[in-house]
Amino acid sequence: MEETLGQQPSPTIAEKKTPARDALLAGMAIGLLSALLMLLAATFARERLGGVLAATDHAGGRGVVDLRSLRREVTRLQSEVTWMRRRLERLTPVDPYLIVNTSDNKIYLIKGKKLLREGLCSSGSYVLLKAANDQQWVFQTPRGRFRVLAKQEAPVWRMPDWAFIEEGLPVPPPNATERFEYGVLGEYALAFGNGYLIHGTLYKRLMGMPVTHGCVRLDDEDLRAVYHNLQIGSKIFIY
Amino acid sequence: MKIALPRDRKARFVFWITAGLPPLAILVLNVLLPMWRDPLAEFAIVAAADFSPKVYDVDGTAATAGNAAKASTAMQQLLLKKNALEFEQAYLLSRLDMATSDSIGLGVDLTDSVATLEIRGVPVRRCKITRFTVPGGLQRREAVYWLSTPFELREAAASLPKAPIRVRKAPSDTIEAKEKAEPDIPIEKRDVYFILHFDKNLSLAVAQTQPTSAIGWLHRVGYLLERGWLPVAEDLSALAHLKRPTARVHMRLEMSREDAKAIYRALPTHANLALRL
Numbered sequence: 001m002e003e004t005l006g007q008q009p010s011p012t013i014a015e016k017k018t019p020a021r022d023a024l025l026a027g028m029a030i031g032l033l034s035a036l037l038m039l040l041a042a043t044f045a046r047e048r049l050g051g052v053l054a055a056t057d058h059a060g061g062r063g064v065v066d067l068r069s070l071r072r073e074v075t076r077l078q079s080e081v082t083w084m085r086r087r088l089e090r091l092t093p094v095d096p097y098l099i100v101n102t103s104d105n106k107i108y109l110i111k112g113k114k115l116l117r118e119g120l121c122s123s124g125s126y127v128l129l130k131a132a133n134d135q136q137w138v139f140q141t142p143r144g145r146f147r148v149l150a151k152q153e154a155p156v157w158r159m160p161d162w163a164f165i166e167e168g169l170p171v172p173p174p175n176a177t178e179r180f181e182y183g184v185l186g187e188y189a190l191a192f193g194n195g196y197l198i199h200g201t202l203y204k205r206l207m208g209m210p211v212t213h214g215c216v217r218l219d220d221e222d223l224r225a226v227y228h229n230l231q232i233g234s235k236i237f238i239y
Numbered sequence: 240m241k242i243a244l245p246r247d248r249k250a251r252f253v254f255w256i257t258a259g260l261p262p263l264a265i266l267v268l269n270v271l272l273p274m275w276r277d278p279l280a281e282f283a284i285v286a287a288a289d290f291s292p293k294v295y296d297v298d299g300t301a302a303t304a305g306n307a308a309k310a311s312t313a314m315q316q317l318l319l320k321k322n323a324l325e326f327e328q329a330y331l332l333s334r335l336d337m338a339t340s341d342s343i344g345l346g347v348d349l350t351d352s353v354a355t356l357e358i359r360g361v362p363v364r365r366c367k368i369t370r371f372t373v374p375g376g377l378q379r380r381e382a383v384y385w386l387s388t389p390f391e392l393r394e395a396a397a398s399l400p401k402a403p404i405r406v407r408k409a410p411s412d413t414i415e416a417k418e419k420a421e422p423d424i425p426i427e428k429r430d431v432y433f434i435l436h437f438d439k440n441l442s443l444a445v446a447q448t449q450p451t452s453a454i455g456w457l458h459r460v461g462y463l464l465e466r467g468w469l470p471v472a473e474d475l476s477a478l479a480h481l482k483r484p485t486a487r488v489h490m491r492l493e494m495s496r497e498d499a500k501a502i503y504r505a506l507p508t509h510a511n512l513a514l515r516l
Contacts, residue, residue, distance in 0.1 A: 038261075145358050
Protein backbone atom coordinates (compact mmCIF):
# COMPACT_ATOMS: atom_id res chain seq x y z
CA MET A 1 0.00 0.00 0.00
CA GLU A 2 1.33 3.41 -0.94
CA GLU A 3 1.38 6.15 1.65
CA THR A 4 1.86 9.85 1.02
CA LEU A 5 4.12 11.75 3.40
CA GLY A 6 2.45 14.39 5.53
CA GLN A 7 -1.01 12.89 5.25
CA GLN A 8 -2.93 11.01 7.93
CA PRO A 9 -3.45 7.37 7.06
CA SER A 10 -7.05 6.85 5.90
CA PRO A 11 -9.18 4.53 8.14
CA THR A 12 -9.74 1.00 6.96
CA ILE A 13 -13.15 -0.10 5.69
CA ALA A 14 -13.90 -1.98 8.93
CA GLU A 15 -13.09 1.06 11.04
CA LYS A 16 -15.30 3.27 8.86
CA LYS A 17 -18.30 1.01 9.32
CA THR A 18 -17.94 0.43 13.07
CA PRO A 19 -19.96 3.42 14.40
CA ALA A 20 -22.81 2.80 11.98
CA ARG A 21 -22.82 -0.91 12.70
CA ASP A 22 -22.77 -0.37 16.46
CA ALA A 23 -25.57 2.16 16.13
CA LEU A 24 -27.53 -0.29 14.00
CA LEU A 25 -27.15 -3.08 16.56
CA ALA A 26 -27.95 -0.83 19.51
CA GLY A 27 -30.89 0.66 17.65
CA MET A 28 -32.22 -2.77 16.74
CA ALA A 29 -31.97 -4.01 20.30
CA ILE A 30 -33.74 -0.97 21.70
CA GLY A 31 -36.22 -0.99 18.83
CA LEU A 32 -37.17 -4.64 19.35
CA LEU A 33 -37.49 -4.20 23.09
CA SER A 34 -39.68 -1.14 22.78
CA ALA A 35 -41.71 -2.85 20.05
CA LEU A 36 -42.39 -5.74 22.40
CA LEU A 37 -43.43 -3.36 25.17
CA MET A 38 -45.57 -1.48 22.70
CA LEU A 39 -47.28 -4.75 21.65
CA LEU A 40 -48.18 -5.52 25.25
CA ALA A 41 -49.35 -1.97 25.87
CA ALA A 42 -51.31 -2.09 22.63
CA THR A 43 -53.38 -5.00 23.92
CA PHE A 44 -54.59 -3.05 26.92
CA ALA A 45 -54.96 0.21 25.00
CA ARG A 46 -57.20 -1.54 22.51
CA GLU A 47 -59.25 -3.23 25.23
CA ARG A 48 -60.11 0.23 26.50
CA LEU A 49 -60.46 2.07 23.22
CA GLY A 50 -60.58 -0.46 20.40
CA GLY A 51 -63.10 0.14 17.67
CA VAL A 52 -64.97 2.80 19.56
CA LEU A 53 -63.40 5.75 17.79
CA ALA A 54 -64.50 4.28 14.50
CA ALA A 55 -68.07 3.74 15.63
CA THR A 56 -70.42 5.67 13.44
CA ASP A 57 -74.10 5.18 12.93
CA HIS A 58 -74.13 4.24 9.27
CA ALA A 59 -77.86 3.76 9.37
CA GLY A 60 -78.44 7.23 10.79
CA GLY A 61 -79.10 8.98 7.56
CA ARG A 62 -80.20 5.94 5.60
CA GLY A 63 -83.90 6.19 6.07
CA VAL A 64 -86.41 8.94 6.38
CA VAL A 65 -89.19 8.29 8.85
CA ASP A 66 -92.69 9.54 9.39
CA LEU A 67 -94.69 9.13 12.56
CA ARG A 68 -97.38 6.85 11.14
CA SER A 69 -95.04 4.31 9.58
CA LEU A 70 -92.81 4.44 12.65
CA ARG A 71 -95.81 3.52 14.84
CA ARG A 72 -96.63 0.67 12.47
CA GLU A 73 -93.04 -0.53 12.67
CA VAL A 74 -93.00 -0.38 16.47
CA THR A 75 -96.28 -2.34 16.64
CA ARG A 76 -94.88 -4.96 14.27
CA LEU A 77 -91.69 -5.26 16.30
CA GLN A 78 -93.67 -5.48 19.52
CA SER A 79 -95.77 -8.38 18.26
CA GLU A 80 -92.68 -10.16 16.90
CA VAL A 81 -90.87 -9.79 20.22
CA THR A 82 -93.91 -11.07 22.14
CA TRP A 83 -94.15 -14.08 19.81
CA MET A 84 -90.45 -14.83 20.27
CA ARG A 85 -90.69 -14.53 24.06
CA ARG A 86 -93.58 -17.00 24.06
CA ARG A 87 -91.67 -19.36 21.80
CA LEU A 88 -88.74 -19.32 24.20
CA GLU A 89 -91.00 -19.79 27.22
CA ARG A 90 -92.58 -22.81 25.55
CA LEU A 91 -89.16 -24.49 25.54
CA THR A 92 -89.31 -24.78 29.33
CA PRO A 93 -91.01 -28.10 30.21
CA VAL A 94 -94.50 -28.00 31.66
CA ASP A 95 -93.96 -31.29 33.52
CA PRO A 96 -91.56 -31.51 36.46
CA TYR A 97 -87.90 -31.46 35.54
CA LEU A 98 -84.61 -31.59 37.39
CA ILE A 99 -81.64 -29.21 37.25
CA VAL A 100 -78.33 -30.53 38.56
CA ASN A 101 -75.66 -27.96 39.32
CA THR A 102 -72.35 -29.85 39.39
CA SER A 103 -70.42 -26.71 40.24
CA ASP A 104 -72.04 -26.24 43.65
CA ASN A 105 -73.46 -29.80 43.89
CA LYS A 106 -77.07 -28.77 44.20
CA ILE A 107 -80.32 -29.95 42.65
CA TYR A 108 -83.52 -28.10 41.83
CA LEU A 109 -86.76 -29.92 41.15
CA ILE A 110 -88.99 -27.58 39.19
CA LYS A 111 -92.50 -27.73 37.77
CA GLY A 112 -93.32 -24.93 35.34
CA LYS A 113 -92.03 -21.87 37.16
CA LYS A 114 -92.46 -23.36 40.64
CA LEU A 115 -89.51 -24.70 42.61
CA LEU A 116 -90.70 -27.95 44.18
CA ARG A 117 -87.51 -28.91 45.97
CA GLU A 118 -83.95 -27.74 46.39
CA GLY A 119 -81.22 -29.86 47.90
CA LEU A 120 -77.63 -31.02 47.93
CA CYS A 121 -76.20 -33.73 45.75
CA SER A 122 -72.86 -35.33 45.01
CA SER A 123 -71.59 -35.36 41.45
CA GLY A 124 -68.51 -36.57 39.55
CA SER A 125 -65.19 -36.28 41.37
CA TYR A 126 -63.13 -35.38 38.26
CA VAL A 127 -60.70 -38.11 39.23
CA LEU A 128 -58.72 -39.53 36.35
CA LEU A 129 -58.16 -43.15 37.29
CA LYS A 130 -55.16 -44.74 35.61
CA ALA A 131 -54.89 -48.51 35.61
CA ALA A 132 -51.70 -50.50 35.06
CA ASN A 133 -52.74 -51.70 31.57
CA ASP A 134 -52.99 -48.14 30.14
CA GLN A 135 -56.74 -48.05 30.72
CA GLN A 136 -58.12 -44.86 32.20
CA TRP A 137 -61.45 -43.37 33.27
CA VAL A 138 -62.52 -39.85 34.13
CA PHE A 139 -65.23 -39.76 36.78
CA GLN A 140 -67.20 -36.82 35.50
CA THR A 141 -70.94 -36.20 35.45
CA PRO A 142 -72.04 -35.55 31.86
CA ARG A 143 -73.48 -32.12 31.08
CA GLY A 144 -76.40 -31.14 28.92
CA ARG A 145 -80.01 -32.19 28.54
CA PHE A 146 -81.04 -35.76 29.33
CA ARG A 147 -84.23 -37.71 29.86
CA VAL A 148 -85.22 -40.25 32.46
CA LEU A 149 -84.85 -43.55 30.62
CA ALA A 150 -85.71 -45.97 33.43
CA LYS A 151 -86.91 -45.91 37.02
CA GLN A 152 -86.16 -48.61 39.54
CA GLU A 153 -87.04 -49.34 43.16
CA ALA A 154 -84.48 -51.04 45.43
CA PRO A 155 -81.82 -50.88 42.72
CA VAL A 156 -78.87 -53.23 42.60
CA TRP A 157 -75.49 -51.92 41.52
CA ARG A 158 -73.83 -53.93 38.79
CA MET A 159 -70.22 -52.99 39.36
CA PRO A 160 -68.30 -52.03 36.24
CA ASP A 161 -64.67 -53.03 35.59
CA TRP A 162 -63.20 -49.84 37.07
CA ALA A 163 -64.80 -50.57 40.45
CA PHE A 164 -62.62 -53.69 40.73
CA ILE A 165 -59.53 -52.10 39.21
CA GLU A 166 -59.85 -49.18 41.61
CA GLU A 167 -59.84 -51.59 44.55
CA GLY A 168 -57.00 -53.65 43.12
CA LEU A 169 -59.24 -56.70 42.70
CA PRO A 170 -59.34 -59.06 39.72
CA VAL A 171 -62.07 -58.16 37.20
CA PRO A 172 -64.74 -60.91 37.23
CA PRO A 173 -66.71 -62.08 34.15
CA PRO A 174 -69.62 -59.83 33.04
CA ASN A 175 -72.40 -61.62 34.94
CA ALA A 176 -70.44 -62.93 37.91
CA THR A 177 -72.26 -62.72 41.24
CA GLU A 178 -69.53 -60.57 42.80
CA ARG A 179 -70.45 -57.78 40.38
CA PHE A 180 -73.83 -57.25 42.04
CA GLU A 181 -73.96 -55.15 45.17
CA TYR A 182 -77.22 -54.70 47.08
CA GLY A 183 -78.39 -51.69 49.11
CA VAL A 184 -75.65 -49.22 48.14
CA LEU A 185 -77.77 -47.16 45.71
CA GLY A 186 -80.53 -46.24 48.17
CA GLU A 187 -84.25 -46.79 47.72
CA TYR A 188 -84.56 -45.67 44.11
CA ALA A 189 -82.57 -45.10 40.94
CA LEU A 190 -83.33 -43.17 37.78
CA ALA A 191 -81.23 -43.95 34.72
CA PHE A 192 -80.42 -41.11 32.29
CA GLY A 193 -78.17 -42.84 29.77
CA ASN A 194 -74.72 -44.42 29.31
CA GLY A 195 -74.96 -46.14 32.70
CA TYR A 196 -75.34 -42.89 34.63
CA LEU A 197 -77.90 -42.90 37.44
CA ILE A 198 -79.50 -40.61 39.96
CA HIS A 199 -79.56 -42.66 43.14
CA GLY A 200 -79.26 -42.64 46.93
CA THR A 201 -76.13 -43.17 48.99
CA LEU A 202 -74.67 -44.57 52.18
CA TYR A 203 -72.10 -41.74 52.30
CA LYS A 204 -74.46 -39.01 53.45
CA ARG A 205 -71.72 -36.89 55.03
CA LEU A 206 -70.31 -36.34 51.54
CA MET A 207 -73.44 -34.68 50.20
CA GLY A 208 -72.64 -31.40 48.46
CA MET A 209 -69.18 -32.61 47.44
CA PRO A 210 -67.81 -33.89 44.15
CA VAL A 211 -67.06 -37.52 45.05
CA THR A 212 -68.94 -39.84 42.71
CA HIS A 213 -67.91 -41.82 39.65
CA GLY A 214 -70.23 -39.72 37.48
CA CYS A 215 -73.65 -40.62 38.92
CA VAL A 216 -75.69 -38.07 40.88
CA ARG A 217 -76.18 -39.07 44.51
CA LEU A 218 -79.09 -37.62 46.46
CA ASP A 219 -80.24 -37.55 50.03
CA ASP A 220 -83.13 -39.97 50.85
CA GLU A 221 -85.79 -37.24 51.06
CA ASP A 222 -84.68 -35.53 47.86
CA LEU A 223 -84.43 -38.84 46.05
CA ARG A 224 -87.98 -39.71 47.07
CA ALA A 225 -89.29 -36.37 45.77
CA VAL A 226 -87.33 -36.67 42.52
CA TYR A 227 -88.42 -40.29 41.99
CA HIS A 228 -92.11 -39.54 42.51
CA ASN A 229 -92.17 -36.35 40.44
CA LEU A 230 -90.09 -37.37 37.45
CA GLN A 231 -91.59 -39.84 35.02
CA ILE A 232 -89.98 -41.79 32.19
CA GLY A 233 -89.12 -39.15 29.59
CA SER A 234 -88.89 -36.27 32.08
CA LYS A 235 -86.03 -33.87 31.41
CA ILE A 236 -82.85 -33.56 33.41
CA PHE A 237 -80.60 -30.55 32.84
CA ILE A 238 -77.04 -30.89 34.08
CA TYR A 239 -74.48 -28.07 34.03
CA MET B 240 -25.66 4.40 33.50
CA LYS B 241 -25.07 6.88 30.72
CA ILE B 242 -25.95 5.95 27.20
CA ALA B 243 -23.75 7.70 24.67
CA LEU B 244 -25.25 8.32 21.28
CA PRO B 245 -22.90 7.95 18.31
CA ARG B 246 -21.27 11.20 17.20
CA ASP B 247 -21.33 10.31 13.57
CA ARG B 248 -24.42 11.81 11.90
CA LYS B 249 -25.01 8.78 9.73
CA ALA B 250 -24.67 6.46 12.72
CA ARG B 251 -27.12 8.59 14.68
CA PHE B 252 -29.58 8.43 11.83
CA VAL B 253 -29.26 4.64 11.63
CA PHE B 254 -29.70 4.37 15.42
CA TRP B 255 -32.87 6.45 15.54
CA ILE B 256 -34.38 4.69 12.54
CA THR B 257 -33.74 1.19 13.87
CA ALA B 258 -34.75 2.08 17.43
CA GLY B 259 -37.80 4.13 16.52
CA LEU B 260 -39.27 2.34 13.56
CA PRO B 261 -40.39 -0.98 15.20
CA PRO B 262 -42.36 0.61 18.08
CA LEU B 263 -43.75 3.23 15.70
CA ALA B 264 -44.90 0.49 13.33
CA ILE B 265 -46.56 -1.38 16.20
CA LEU B 266 -48.21 1.82 17.40
CA VAL B 267 -49.63 2.54 13.97
CA LEU B 268 -50.55 -1.02 12.99
CA ASN B 269 -51.72 -2.40 16.32
CA VAL B 270 -53.17 0.60 18.09
CA LEU B 271 -54.04 3.44 15.76
CA LEU B 272 -55.33 1.54 12.73
CA PRO B 273 -57.49 -0.94 14.68
CA MET B 274 -58.85 1.96 16.75
CA TRP B 275 -60.10 3.60 13.61
CA ARG B 276 -61.60 0.39 12.37
CA ASP B 277 -65.19 -0.42 13.16
CA PRO B 278 -65.30 -3.96 14.59
CA LEU B 279 -68.97 -4.29 13.69
CA ALA B 280 -68.97 -3.00 10.13
CA GLU B 281 -68.00 -6.23 8.36
CA PHE B 282 -70.78 -8.19 10.08
CA ALA B 283 -73.40 -5.58 9.34
CA ILE B 284 -72.91 -6.14 5.63
CA VAL B 285 -73.14 -9.91 5.95
CA ALA B 286 -76.18 -9.81 8.19
CA ALA B 287 -77.99 -7.14 6.23
CA ALA B 288 -79.21 -9.74 3.74
CA ASP B 289 -81.38 -11.56 6.26
CA PHE B 290 -82.06 -8.66 8.59
CA SER B 291 -82.47 -5.81 6.18
CA PRO B 292 -82.88 -2.28 7.53
CA LYS B 293 -86.19 -0.65 6.89
CA VAL B 294 -86.28 2.51 4.77
CA TYR B 295 -89.32 4.61 5.47
CA ASP B 296 -91.46 6.58 3.06
CA VAL B 297 -90.77 10.24 2.65
CA ASP B 298 -93.67 12.53 3.49
CA GLY B 299 -91.89 15.79 2.89
CA THR B 300 -91.71 16.93 6.51
CA ALA B 301 -90.21 13.84 8.00
CA ALA B 302 -86.98 13.86 9.96
CA THR B 303 -84.08 11.42 9.57
CA ALA B 304 -83.42 8.82 12.25
CA GLY B 305 -80.01 10.34 12.85
CA ASN B 306 -81.57 13.67 13.61
CA ALA B 307 -83.99 12.28 16.18
CA ALA B 308 -83.24 15.13 18.53
CA LYS B 309 -84.87 17.55 16.13
CA ALA B 310 -87.95 15.45 15.70
CA SER B 311 -91.04 15.68 17.86
CA THR B 312 -91.12 14.16 21.36
CA ALA B 313 -93.47 11.42 20.19
CA MET B 314 -91.14 10.61 17.35
CA GLN B 315 -88.18 10.51 19.74
CA GLN B 316 -89.97 8.19 22.11
CA LEU B 317 -91.00 5.93 19.27
CA LEU B 318 -87.48 5.84 17.91
CA LEU B 319 -86.12 4.95 21.33
CA LYS B 320 -88.75 2.24 21.75
CA LYS B 321 -88.03 0.89 18.29
CA ASN B 322 -84.34 0.82 19.05
CA ALA B 323 -84.92 -1.07 22.31
CA LEU B 324 -87.28 -3.51 20.58
CA GLU B 325 -84.77 -4.16 17.81
CA PHE B 326 -82.08 -4.98 20.36
CA GLU B 327 -84.46 -7.27 22.25
CA GLN B 328 -85.51 -8.94 19.02
CA ALA B 329 -81.87 -9.56 18.12
CA TYR B 330 -81.27 -11.09 21.57
CA LEU B 331 -84.32 -13.34 21.33
CA LEU B 332 -83.39 -14.40 17.78
CA SER B 333 -79.95 -15.27 19.02
CA ARG B 334 -81.34 -17.26 21.98
CA LEU B 335 -83.75 -19.14 19.73
CA ASP B 336 -80.86 -20.01 17.45
CA MET B 337 -78.84 -21.11 20.47
CA ALA B 338 -81.75 -23.28 21.67
CA THR B 339 -81.44 -25.49 18.59
CA SER B 340 -78.05 -26.69 19.82
CA ASP B 341 -77.62 -29.37 22.49
CA SER B 342 -74.72 -27.62 24.18
CA ILE B 343 -74.87 -25.20 27.09
CA GLY B 344 -75.10 -21.56 26.04
CA LEU B 345 -74.81 -18.22 27.78
CA GLY B 346 -77.24 -15.35 27.54
CA VAL B 347 -75.96 -11.98 28.73
CA ASP B 348 -78.68 -9.40 29.17
CA LEU B 349 -77.08 -6.09 30.05
CA THR B 350 -80.44 -4.32 30.09
CA ASP B 351 -81.55 -6.45 33.06
CA SER B 352 -77.97 -7.10 34.33
CA VAL B 353 -78.41 -10.86 34.23
CA ALA B 354 -76.30 -13.63 32.76
CA THR B 355 -78.16 -16.90 32.16
CA LEU B 356 -76.85 -20.36 31.47
CA GLU B 357 -79.23 -22.07 29.09
CA ILE B 358 -79.65 -25.60 27.83
CA ARG B 359 -81.92 -25.94 24.81
CA GLY B 360 -83.56 -22.62 25.63
CA VAL B 361 -84.25 -23.57 29.26
CA PRO B 362 -82.61 -21.22 31.76
CA VAL B 363 -80.76 -23.36 34.29
CA ARG B 364 -78.91 -20.66 36.21
CA ARG B 365 -79.43 -16.94 36.47
CA CYS B 366 -76.45 -14.91 37.63
CA LYS B 367 -76.73 -11.31 38.75
CA ILE B 368 -74.23 -9.02 37.06
CA THR B 369 -73.13 -6.56 39.70
CA ARG B 370 -71.17 -4.28 37.39
CA PHE B 371 -70.29 -4.11 33.73
CA THR B 372 -68.35 -1.98 31.28
CA VAL B 373 -69.24 -1.79 27.63
CA PRO B 374 -67.53 0.44 25.07
CA GLY B 375 -69.54 3.37 23.87
CA GLY B 376 -70.91 3.63 20.36
CA LEU B 377 -72.61 0.22 20.30
CA GLN B 378 -76.20 1.44 20.44
CA ARG B 379 -76.63 1.59 16.69
CA ARG B 380 -78.17 -0.41 13.90
CA GLU B 381 -74.97 -2.29 13.00
CA ALA B 382 -74.96 -3.70 16.52
CA VAL B 383 -78.47 -5.10 15.98
CA TYR B 384 -77.24 -7.10 12.99
CA TRP B 385 -74.14 -8.09 14.90
CA LEU B 386 -76.21 -9.36 17.84
CA SER B 387 -78.91 -11.19 15.88
CA THR B 388 -76.93 -14.45 15.61
CA PRO B 389 -75.09 -16.16 18.49
CA PHE B 390 -71.39 -15.59 19.04
CA GLU B 391 -69.20 -18.68 19.08
CA LEU B 392 -66.42 -19.16 21.58
CA ARG B 393 -62.97 -19.42 20.02
CA GLU B 394 -60.45 -19.08 22.84
CA ALA B 395 -60.44 -18.61 26.58
CA ALA B 396 -58.00 -17.85 29.37
CA ALA B 397 -58.78 -18.20 33.06
CA SER B 398 -57.33 -18.12 36.54
CA LEU B 399 -58.77 -21.59 37.27
CA PRO B 400 -58.70 -24.87 35.35
CA LYS B 401 -61.64 -25.78 33.14
CA ALA B 402 -62.04 -29.13 34.88
CA PRO B 403 -60.46 -29.78 38.30
CA ILE B 404 -59.06 -33.16 37.28
CA ARG B 405 -57.02 -35.11 39.82
CA VAL B 406 -54.99 -38.10 38.73
CA ARG B 407 -55.17 -41.29 40.78
CA LYS B 408 -53.30 -44.50 40.11
CA ALA B 409 -55.29 -47.66 40.73
CA PRO B 410 -55.44 -49.23 43.19
CA SER B 411 -53.06 -47.51 45.64
CA ASP B 412 -54.60 -44.07 46.03
CA THR B 413 -58.20 -44.38 44.91
CA ILE B 414 -61.08 -42.39 46.32
CA GLU B 415 -62.64 -45.24 48.22
CA ALA B 416 -59.30 -46.24 49.73
CA LYS B 417 -58.69 -42.63 50.71
CA GLU B 418 -62.18 -42.27 52.10
CA LYS B 419 -61.57 -45.13 54.47
CA ALA B 420 -58.44 -43.48 55.82
CA GLU B 421 -59.38 -39.80 55.74
CA PRO B 422 -61.65 -37.71 53.57
CA ASP B 423 -59.78 -36.18 50.62
CA ILE B 424 -62.42 -33.88 49.24
CA PRO B 425 -61.04 -30.80 47.57
CA ILE B 426 -62.90 -27.67 48.54
CA GLU B 427 -62.16 -25.27 45.74
CA LYS B 428 -61.85 -21.65 46.78
CA ARG B 429 -59.93 -20.29 43.82
CA ASP B 430 -60.49 -16.75 42.66
CA VAL B 431 -62.29 -16.56 39.37
CA TYR B 432 -61.21 -14.36 36.49
CA PHE B 433 -61.60 -15.36 32.89
CA ILE B 434 -61.80 -13.96 29.39
CA LEU B 435 -63.72 -15.45 26.49
CA HIS B 436 -62.77 -14.54 22.93
CA PHE B 437 -65.70 -15.04 20.60
CA ASP B 438 -65.99 -14.80 16.85
CA LYS B 439 -67.35 -11.55 15.37
CA ASN B 440 -64.63 -9.62 17.26
CA LEU B 441 -66.12 -9.85 20.73
CA SER B 442 -64.15 -10.40 23.93
CA LEU B 443 -65.90 -10.85 27.25
CA ALA B 444 -63.91 -10.63 30.46
CA VAL B 445 -65.54 -11.83 33.68
CA ALA B 446 -64.24 -10.97 37.14
CA GLN B 447 -65.45 -11.95 40.59
CA THR B 448 -66.95 -9.26 42.78
CA GLN B 449 -65.08 -10.47 45.87
CA PRO B 450 -61.58 -9.03 46.39
CA THR B 451 -58.67 -11.16 45.24
CA SER B 452 -57.18 -13.35 47.98
CA ALA B 453 -53.43 -13.35 48.70
CA ILE B 454 -52.86 -16.68 46.93
CA GLY B 455 -55.34 -15.64 44.26
CA TRP B 456 -52.93 -12.95 43.06
CA LEU B 457 -50.53 -15.65 41.87
CA HIS B 458 -53.21 -17.25 39.72
CA ARG B 459 -54.35 -13.84 38.60
CA VAL B 460 -50.91 -12.81 37.37
CA GLY B 461 -50.66 -16.06 35.40
CA TYR B 462 -54.09 -15.40 33.95
CA LEU B 463 -53.21 -11.79 33.04
CA LEU B 464 -50.09 -12.95 31.20
CA GLU B 465 -52.08 -15.55 29.28
CA ARG B 466 -54.80 -13.02 28.61
CA GLY B 467 -52.24 -10.50 27.37
CA TRP B 468 -50.53 -13.05 25.15
CA LEU B 469 -53.64 -14.09 23.19
CA PRO B 470 -54.12 -10.78 21.34
CA VAL B 471 -50.34 -10.36 20.94
CA ALA B 472 -50.20 -13.73 19.17
CA GLU B 473 -53.17 -12.67 17.05
CA ASP B 474 -51.47 -9.35 16.21
CA LEU B 475 -48.16 -10.99 15.37
CA SER B 476 -49.90 -13.46 13.12
CA ALA B 477 -51.73 -10.60 11.38
CA LEU B 478 -48.48 -8.66 10.98
CA ALA B 479 -46.71 -11.72 9.60
CA HIS B 480 -49.42 -12.01 6.94
CA LEU B 481 -49.27 -8.27 6.27
CA LYS B 482 -52.82 -7.85 7.48
CA ARG B 483 -54.28 -5.17 9.64
CA PRO B 484 -54.87 -6.48 13.19
CA THR B 485 -58.48 -7.04 14.15
CA ALA B 486 -60.35 -4.51 16.20
CA ARG B 487 -62.29 -6.10 19.07
CA VAL B 488 -65.20 -5.07 21.22
CA HIS B 489 -64.17 -5.62 24.83
CA MET B 490 -66.76 -6.04 27.54
CA ARG B 491 -66.19 -6.65 31.22
CA LEU B 492 -68.66 -8.18 33.67
CA GLU B 493 -68.49 -8.56 37.42
CA MET B 494 -70.45 -11.18 39.33
CA SER B 495 -70.10 -13.38 42.40
CA ARG B 496 -67.27 -15.91 42.47
CA GLU B 497 -69.72 -18.85 42.55
CA ASP B 498 -71.65 -17.60 39.51
CA ALA B 499 -68.48 -16.85 37.56
CA LYS B 500 -67.09 -20.30 38.34
CA ALA B 501 -70.33 -22.03 37.38
CA ILE B 502 -70.42 -20.20 34.05
CA TYR B 503 -66.78 -20.86 33.17
CA ARG B 504 -66.97 -24.55 34.09
CA ALA B 505 -70.30 -25.11 32.34
CA LEU B 506 -69.45 -23.58 28.98
CA PRO B 507 -68.19 -26.07 26.39
CA THR B 508 -65.24 -25.39 24.05
CA HIS B 509 -67.37 -23.85 21.30
CA ALA B 510 -70.08 -22.39 23.46
CA ASN B 511 -72.58 -19.91 22.06
CA LEU B 512 -73.39 -16.53 23.50
CA ALA B 513 -76.46 -14.35 23.06
CA LEU B 514 -76.00 -10.72 24.01
CA ARG B 515 -78.44 -7.92 24.73
CA LEU B 516 -77.14 -4.40 25.07
